[in-house]
Each structure stands twice: as C-alpha cells, then as structure tokens.
Amino acid sequence: MAHLREAAVQERAPAVTAPRVEDATPRHLAPFLCLADFEAAARRRLPRQIYGYYAGAAETCQSFQANAASFRSYELVPRVLADVSARSARTTLFGTTYDAPFGIAPMGLSGLATFEGELVLARAATQAGIPAIVSATSLMPLERVATQGGARWFQAYLPGEDARIEAMVDRVEAAGYDTFVLTADVPVPANRENNVRTGFSIPLQPSLRLLWDGLSRPHWLGATWLATFLRHGVPHFENMDAFRGPPILSRHVVRAIGARDQLSWRHLELIRRRWPGRLILKGVLSAEDAVQAREHGADGVIVSNHGGRQLDGARPALAALPAIAEVAGPMRVMVDGGIRRGSDVLKALALGAHFVFVGRPFLFAAAARGQDGVRHAIRLLLAEIERDMALLGVTRIEALTRAHVERAPWAA
Numbered sequence: 414m415a416h417l418r419e420a421a422v423q424e425r426a427p428a429v430t431a432p433r434v435e436d437a438t439p440r441h442l443a444p445f446l447c448l449a450d451f452e453a454a455a456r457r458r459l460p461r462q463i464y465g466y467y468a469g470a471a472e473t474c475q476s477f478q479a480n481a482a483s484f485r486s487y488e489l490v491p492r493v494l495a496d497v498s499a500r501s502a503r504t505t506l507f508g509t510t511y512d513a514p515f516g517i518a519p520m521g522l523s524g525l526a527t528f529e530g531e532l533v534l535a536r537a538a539t540q541a542g543i544p545a546i547v548s549a550t551s552l553m554p555l556e557r558v559a560t561q562g563g564a565r566w567f568q569a570y571l572p573g574e575d576a577r578i579e580a581m582v583d584r585v586e587a588a589g590y591d592t593f594v595l596t597a598d599v600p601v602p603a604n605r606e607n608n609v610r611t612g613f614s615i616p617l618q619p620s621l622r623l624l625w626d627g628l629s630r631p632h633w634l635g636a637t638w639l640a641t642f643l644r645h646g647v648p649h650f651e652n653m654d655a656f657r658g659p660p661i662l663s664r665h666v667v668r669a670i671g672a673r674d675q676l677s678w679r680h681l682e683l684i685r686r687r688w689p690g691r692l693i694l695k696g697v698l699s700a701e702d703a704v705q706a707r708e709h710g711a712d713g714v715i716v717s718n719h720g721g722r723q724l725d726g727a728r729p730a731l732a733a734l735p736a737i738a739e740v741a742g743p744m745r746v747m748v749d750g751g752i753r754r755g756s757d758v759l760k761a762l763a764l765g766a767h768f769v770f771v772g773r774p775f776l777f778a779a780a781a782r783g784q785d786g787v788r789h790a791i792r793l794l795l796a797e798i799e800r801d802m803a804l805l806g807v808t809r810i811e812a813l814t815r816a817h818v819e820r821a822p823w824a825a
C-alpha cells in the first residue's frame with residue numbers, strides 16, 4: 414500500500430525546473446557523473462608533461478590540498494518545508510545575468526588539452542550562458558577567442574613596465590573585451606618541482622622523452638598536436654603582450670616575461686586610468702589588499718591562491734573570503750580554488766561570494782571529451798547546484814546567506 418501511495422504522490426508532483434542530466438546524456442559522456450570523473454580520463458589522453466602541468470601545484474601541495482579541505486570544513490544548514498518547486502540558479506554579475514553562478518577560470522596552455530582548446534572552453538561557456546576568462550598564457554590570439562561571442566573577460570600577467578602595460582590594455586580594449594582581470598599573485602615563477610620531474614618547461618624543450626610521451630598518447634598526438642600544427646603551425650604564446658610571444662616548443666627561446674616583481678599598486682592605478690571597462694584583481698587573499706583594490710578603483714576581486722600553484726602554504730580562498738566580503742563595499746567578490754561540487758558553490762556564495770570560478774575540471778573535461786565534455790561538465794555542476802538548492806531550502810541564489818553555513822565543530 415505504501416508504495417502505491419508513493420506512486421500516486423509522485424504523479425502529482427510538479428515537474429522539476431531542469432531536466433535531469435542523465436536524461437539527455439549521450440553514451441560517450443555517460444561515465445562522467447561528477448567533475449572529479451574527468452581527471453582520470455584526461456590523464457589517460459594527455460602526455461605526462463601536459464597532464465602534470467595542469468594537475469600539479471607548488472612544492473608540497475599544501476595550498477592545493479587546503480583548497481579542497483576548506484570546503485569540507487564548512488557544513489550546510491538546510492531549511493525544510495520551504496516550497497522549493499520554482500528554483501533558479503541564474504545569477505546577475507556586473508549587470509549581466511548568467512545561467513549559473515559559476516564561470517570557467519583562466520587556464521594557461523588550454524590549447525594543449527584539446528584542439529583549439531581556448532575556443533572549446535569559450536564556446537561551451539557561451540552555449541551554457543556562463544562566462545569564461547581567457548588566459549594570458551593561452552595559445553590562440555585573444556582577438557580570435559572574442560569571435561566566439563559570450564562574455565569578454567581577459568586575464569593578464571603584466572610586468573611592472575608602464576609601456577608594456579599600456580600597449581596590452583589597448584590591445585585588449587581594441588579586441589572588444591569588457592572585463593580586464595589582472596593576476597597579482599605571480600611576482601616570480603612558482604616552484605613547481607613536479608614540472609621538473611616530468612620534464613615540462615615553458616617553452617617545451619624538444620627531447621626524446623617529450624617525443625616518447627607524445628607517441629604514447631596517439632589520440633592526443635593526432636587529434637590535438639598534429640591537428641593544431643597542420644592548422645596553425647607551432648602554437649605561440651599569443652596573449653602575454655601586445656605583440657606575439659615565442660613558440661611553445663623551442664630549444665633556445667627564453668620567454669621575456671619582464672619585471673613582474675616590480676608590479677605595484679601604482680600599476681593598478683595606471684590600468685584603471687586607461688581601461689574603460691571593468692577591472693578585477695585576481696589572487697587576493699588579505700582583507701587589507703581588498704581594501705587597497707577598492708581604493709585603487711577595482712570593480713571586483715577574485716579571492717584565490719591560484720589553485721595552489723603559487724605560494725605553497727598560502728591560505729585557501731574560502732578561508733580568506735568572509736573577511737574580504739566584509740570590506741568589499743561595492744566591489745563584487747569572486748572566488749576560485751577547489752570547487753568541485755554544487756555544494757561547494759553554495760558554501761562559497763553563502764560565505765559572501767557573488768560568483769565563483771572553476772578551473773582544472775573544465776580543462777580535464779576538454780581533454781577527455783572536447784567541447785561536449787565541457788558542456789557536460791557545466792551541466793553536471795549546474796544540476797548539482799539546482800538539486801542542492803532544493804535540499805538546502807532556497808529558490809534563488811541571492812537568498813543564500815551566512816545562516817546557511819556553519820564551520821564544522823572539528824574545524825572551528
């Protein structure tokens with residue numbers, strides 16, 4: 414009897430607002446049930462050096478691991494009987510409404526994950542109605558990526574040299590971008606021993622080991638490397654400066670990244686005066702720096718430890734977030750690092766973030782299944798968010814508050 418009653422109740426239940434991901438999933442995507450599932454498939458497809466570069470972090474990986482642990486150190490506080498039948502994860506940021514409260518973080522060398530990886534990420538994001546940030550270390554001219562429509566966010570690495578900064582800002586503006594993200598946590602290259610161990614360098618140095626690792630991944634060799642070579646020649650660093658950078662494969666070239674260690678608040682001011690669009694400072698972990706960013710004219714900050722890839726031991730973004738949200742004033746506060754689940758997104762938003770960015774999982778999805786993979790990864794994360802909103806008792810992203818999270822007693 415009980416099960417008959419249940420069946421009757423189910424018949425009367427209102428349709429959920431979004432179709433379940435499984436309903437529309439083609440066979441080649443069916444094994445991927447969550448973001449974490451893409452990494453193993455990407456590892457099987459990518460040469461060791463490339464996978465190691467994407468997956469790796471600085472020194473002991475303390476900050477990388479702390480990113481994931483920080484989300485587990487918070488517990489959600491669900492509210493019941495809240496009538497969550499009409500719920501939406503749509504989120505407005507800087508006047509634009511996106512279909513989800515997350516975007517794709519900027520990631521270097523994404524053109525080595527899959528053929529035209531930068532375009533793959535941009536297209537998938539555009540189709541899904543979310544923003545993707547173009548990385549300075551990408552291999553496709555930023556002007557070309559801009560042709561994919563969607564959000565126009567560009568992330569720059571800049572030296573403390575006025576003329577180079579001005580020329581780059583002008584280039585990004587001429588290409589039609591509206592959001593300039595300055596990454597501030599890279600005054601010197603990080604110590605990434607894993608890259609040394611796998612033989613990865615920038616530019617990649619031709620070697621027997623590199624050749625062997627390429628040959629051992631025939632799918633990648635044909636569909637990504639050879640396809641890229643035949644279509645575009647050897648990829649170059651296209652977006653570090655106003656001019657084209659060096660090739661990514663070279664025995665002798667040394668990248669002239671310039672005096673990044675001289676970059677200072679004065680340069681942020683310089684950019685602010687020259688750049689007419691929105692200005693975001695990325696890599697902020699201290700409330701004092703967030704105040705400085707606000708006073709120097711930033712429209713937002715991305716709280717981030719660079720995926721644990723810069724200062725090992727740096728705190729995770731989630732730990733820094735509440736204090737930064739408190740002093741942000743009119744700035745928008747965004748977060749990246751360690752977000753792998755819809756519940757992680759909800760925790761960050763409840764702790765004061767207006768939006769979040771997710772990096773590696775989308776790159777692994779691109780490596781594993783190309784654009785379809787990225788679209789599927791976006792759908793999975795969005796479905797988790799919508800499901801978790803219902804379970805948490807909220808119907809709108811703006812309804813998330815500090816009352817929805819508690820620090821776990823063991824972590825407090």
Ligand code: GLV
Pocket residue numbers: 521550719722
């Ligand atoms: C580039 O931003 C990297 O972290 O390797």
